[in-house]
Amino acid sequence: MQWRFARRAEGSVSSAVREILKVTERSEVISFAGGLPAVESFPLEALREASRRVFEGDDAESALQYATTEGYAPLRQWIAARLSRDGVSIDPRQVLLTTGSQQALDLIGKALIDPGDRVLVETPTYLGALQAFRLYEPDFVSLPSDDQGLDPEALNAALLDGAKCLYTIPNFQNPTGRRLPLARRQALAALAEQRGLTLIEDDPYGELDYQGAHLPSLLALAPRNTLHLGSFSKVLSPGMRLGYVVGPVEVIDKLVQLKQASDLHTAGLTQRIVFEAVKDGLLERHLPQVRKLYARRCEAMLDALARHMPQGVHWHRPEGGMFIWVELPAGVDASLLFERAIAEDVAFVPGAPFYANQAELNTLRLAFVTVDELRIEAGIARLGALLGEMLEAEPASVVGLEV
Amino acid sequence: MQWRFARRAEGSVSSAVREILKVTERSEVISFAGGLPAVESFPLEALREASRRVFEGDDAESALQYATTEGYAPLRQWIAARLSRDGVSIDPRQVLLTTGSQQALDLIGKALIDPGDRVLVETPTYLGALQAFRLYEPDFVSLPSDDQGLDPEALNAALLDGAKCLYTIPNFQNPTGRRLPLARRQALAALAEQRGLTLIEDDPYGELDYQGAHLPSLLALAPRNTLHLGSFSKVLSPGMRLGYVVGPVEVIDKLVQLKQASDLHTAGLTQRIVFEAVKDGLLERHLPQVRKLYARRCEAMLDALARHMPQGVHWHRPEGGMFIWVELPAGVDASLLFERAIAEDVAFVPGAPFYANQAELNTLRLAFVTVDELRIEAGIARLGALLGEMLEAEPASVVGLEV
Numbered sequence: 001m002q003w004r005f006a007r008r009a010e011g012s013v014s015s016a017v018r019e020i021l022k023v024t025e026r027s028e029v030i031s032f033a034g035g036l037p038a039v040e041s042f043p044l045e046a047l048r049e050a051s052r053r054v055f056e057g058d059d060a061e062s063a064l065q066y067a068t069t070e071g072y073a074p075l076r077q078w079i080a081a082r083l084s085r086d087g088v089s090i091d092p093r094q095v096l097l098t099t100g101s102q103q104a105l106d107l108i109g110k111a112l113i114d115p116g117d118r119v120l121v122e123t124p125t126y127l128g129a130l131q132a133f134r135l136y137e138p139d140f141v142s143l144p145s146d147d148q149g150l151d152p153e154a155l156n157a158a159l160l161d162g163a164k165c166l167y168t169i170p171n172f173q174n175p176t177g178r179r180l181p182l183a184r185r186q187a188l189a190a191l192a193e194q195r196g197l198t199l200i201e202d203d204p205y206g207e208l209d210y211q212g213a214h215l216p217s218l219l220a221l222a223p224r225n226t227l228h229l230g231s232f233s234k235v236l237s238p239g240m241r242l243g244y245v246v247g248p249v250e251v252i253d254k255l256v257q258l259k260q261a262s263d264l265h266t267a268g269l270t271q272r273i274v275f276e277a278v279k280d281g282l283l284e285r286h287l288p289q290v291r292k293l294y295a296r297r298c299e300a301m302l303d304a305l306a307r308h309m310p311q312g313v314h315w316h317r318p319e320g321g322m323f324i325w326v327e328l329p330a331g332v333d334a335s336l337l338f339e340r341a342i343a344e345d346v347a348f349v350p351g352a353p354f355y356a357n358q359a360e361l362n363t364l365r366l367a368f369v370t371v372d373e374l375r376i377e378a379g380i381a382r383l384g385a386l387l388g389e390m391l392e393a394e395p396a397s398v399v400g401l402e403v
Numbered sequence: 404m405q406w407r408f409a410r411r412a413e414g415s416v417s418s419a420v421r422e423i424l425k426v427t428e429r430s431e432v433i434s435f436a437g438g439l440p441a442v443e444s445f446p447l448e449a450l451r452e453a454s455r456r457v458f459e460g461d462d463a464e465s466a467l468q469y470a471t472t473e474g475y476a477p478l479r480q481w482i483a484a485r486l487s488r489d490g491v492s493i494d495p496r497q498v499l500l501t502t503g504s505q506q507a508l509d510l511i512g513k514a515l516i517d518p519g520d521r522v523l524v525e526t527p528t529y530l531g532a533l534q535a536f537r538l539y540e541p542d543f544v545s546l547p548s549d550d551q552g553l554d555p556e557a558l559n560a561a562l563l564d565g566a567k568c569l570y571t572i573p574n575f576q577n578p579t580g581r582r583l584p585l586a587r588r589q590a591l592a593a594l595a596e597q598r599g600l601t602l603i604e605d606d607p608y609g610e611l612d613y614q615g616a617h618l619p620s621l622l623a624l625a626p627r628n629t630l631h632l633g634s635f636s637k638v639l640s641p642g643m644r645l646g647y648v649v650g651p652v653e654v655i656d657k658l659v660q661l662k663q664a665s666d667l668h669t670a671g672l673t674q675r676i677v678f679e680a681v682k683d684g685l686l687e688r689h690l691p692q693v694r695k696l697y698a699r700r701c702e703a704m705l706d707a708l709a710r711h712m713p714q715g716v717h718w719h720r721p722e723g724g725m726f727i728w729v730e731l732p733a734g735v736d737a738s739l740l741f742e743r744a745i746a747e748d749v750a751f752v753p754g755a756p757f758y759a760n761q762a763e764l765n766t767l768r769l770a771f772v773t774v775d776e777l778r779i780e781a782g783i784a785r786l787g788a789l790l791g792e793m794l795e796a797e798p799a800s801v802v803g804l805e806v
Contacts, residue, residue, distance in 0.1 A: 001599055001627040003654055004567070006539065009514045012660045018472065039464045047467065048458040055451040061442045064450065064640035069421065099502050099644075099666040106665045110538065114409045131664040135513060136409065164407070196404055224404045237467035239671035241502075251406055257415045261534040262509045262665070263502040268642035270670050 008135045015131060016353040024347040030379035032366040033347040035174060037234050041290045043282060047237060050276035063268045069260050071097025072271040078279060079244055086220035096252050099266045101204060101231040101243030105132035107255045108200060108227060112165055113138045120166040122150045124354035126174045129167055140356035147316055149173060149180040152187035165198035170218060172205040172321025175354045175365035179319055182215055189221035204231040207287055209320040210295035224248060232274055235283060240270045300373040301380060308384030310391055322369045328362040340386050346379045411538045418534060419756035427750040433782035435769040436750040438577060440637050444693045446685060450640060453679035466671045472663050474500025475674040481682060482647055489623035499655050502669045504607060504634040504646030508535035510658045511603060511630060515568055516541045523569040525553045527757035529577045532570055543759035550719055552576060552583040555590035568601035573621060575608040575724025578757045578768035582722055585618055592624035607634040610690055612723040613698035627651060635677055638686060643673045703776040704769060704783060711787030713794055727769045737767040743789050749782045
């Protein structure tokens, strides 16, 4: 039997990160590769108790029956109220629950992207979004970005012309850890309104702000132009697969139709467990501990980088989130470092798959949240030593591109 | 802000059934409309206990963390072993867990269907499959079908030429309740192997056989050509959103890549709860009760139809599943009957949305499993009386097509 795949599927490949994660499952590996939250950050006891309440409540059978595509009404209300904190008024009808926010990316691609449509993305950007959108065959345009994220001033007519939508992670971006400053958010919102541009604001990390210095969302600044994606993965549990997308009702209605065809609805059980968990303020009690844990590990990694990295290596100090982005000296291929590191039981993700177009091969992403401080120190020391050896002993092989 | 949707999404509409279900939510409505299993068939106590074991087990944190796209390994093994009962040997690597089997339909459409590809379907067929596939812009070909399901002898070269895949529900089909006889299964399997045709075998109702007369699956008869879809929705709980697709490893690998982009993976919590529930033989204890309940309600509806339907109305006696398909006298539009019925608090689904191409408007689907016997009798009596009135008093308006 000769299987013929559709054109859109032929080019699809497994996520580089997920393939790397398989290599790093051995417990002796110090892995900075995964984008996973720390297991010790899960409010296991609260979720267990919430689950018990759902199963023992009057409404248990409804949790097990088919349900509306839009999602569990009390949870939609809770999300709308929480987002309204930013000063924008969100109606529950603007909220669609999704099977992780990854599904929201897929639904948005399905709803908006025709083959050849120009989709603007940050440089680099979240590879799961590239994966989701790529199936709908867009033309990705990589936007000029710097240490503060994408630069609205660099968005000239040539870049914007005919652009359908702009995908951005304004808070503690994956993979760079960058946060977009307020002035740039305002400029981007104004630009979107002026040009009728759709902003796809992906915000899984916004609650992981170490200092509690919350910035307004693009949803709040340009509500008519923004599809805002949120998730319970980084604040409660990713295994629940619970995310949401918020936007104008006419777009949400279309996404609901597409979600019907995609999975009918997201599990009623997980929606109710999460609602039972959060309705009485669990996040307010729980998140400060998560932020503190992540801030401590971030600090440990920044210290270790400063101590162990050879000259010419650069990185950014994140104000929240889970990632540090590292730039190696020009011409050094991070995938060669990866091969040597994995042989010595240290893992990370080379930067290349995060680029929609021309990749900068001398970049890599370090995730610090799942590794304790001692192992962070040990892992970064090993990486630094390996990199030092590569730079000194074998410049020809590591800077292959320039030799 | 002017939203421009992608071409594939522009034509999408909400499922007719889901829209009808919204109308029928009032408790005074006797609804034969939903494709929902009976709430009293859910093994609530067993699922509650399974959930407790997952949350209190050593592995609870893994249930809440990100997981592999393929699904929870012990559940993949359990499914592979169960399907191997049919005499075909299934490897767990051939099993992909999905967010309901609706997601498997979406992933298969994504993987296989290019715009304009010929996709063969039964007449009528499951409208959720039409919805899922339609987004990938196929050319649907409606196959000749009779009281025993699709007729392989009628599949001539003109129908088969250039066909990419054939979608079928061989067991107690939605919407007709028909089951494909063994000889037709064998003929279809032989045809598929001979012509390199992909069979998409959707089997949510196979376990709901009232007499326990199990027939071999197409997966068992043509394993190299078949993608087999299964679901826990009708045997445990649809709100869990847990289904699976089984097929050749090379196709499953592609579906895994596409699922990564669609929702990363299905909730680890629901997968473990279902595995905890079924691993010790729950289905063997539980399903006989469900079959008995559904057989009793089916019999009650067949009796009521025989008593109350006017002459010229035909229906099929199902051997399992949840549906009875009714054909009204030629020219009678079931949607007109629907309007009158809903005004008198009885609901069903008119047949039109189940047709990929030319609809037969004088058809309708009755679901009997969620309504108790007294209300079945009352509802069918009301329908019969309404139909009798329509046929006698206003022939011009009800047989509009022929006047």
